[in-house]
Amino acid sequence: MWTCPYCGGTHGLPFQDSQLDGMLCLEPDCGRFEESSADHDDLSQWDITDL
Numbered sequence: 001m002w003t004c005p006y007c008g009g010t011h012g013l014p015f016q017d018s019q020l021d022g023m024l025c026l027e028p029d030c031g032r033f034e035e036s037s038a039d040h041d042d043l044s045q046w047d048i049t050d051l
């Protein structure tokens, strides 16, 4: 189960589009967006091409 890192709530809505991938907190007092930290592939590719 997903848990919001900001408020600890468990009511989250999965959200994904071409630029964002994560969970949107549905707690009325929070409503923050937690970006998924699972995709680091793009960043590592940038590091390689930077060399």
Ligand SMILES: [Zn+2]
Residues within 6 Å of the ligand: 004, 005, 006, 007, 008, 009, 025, 026, 027, 030, 031, 032
């Ligand atoms: Zn929250």
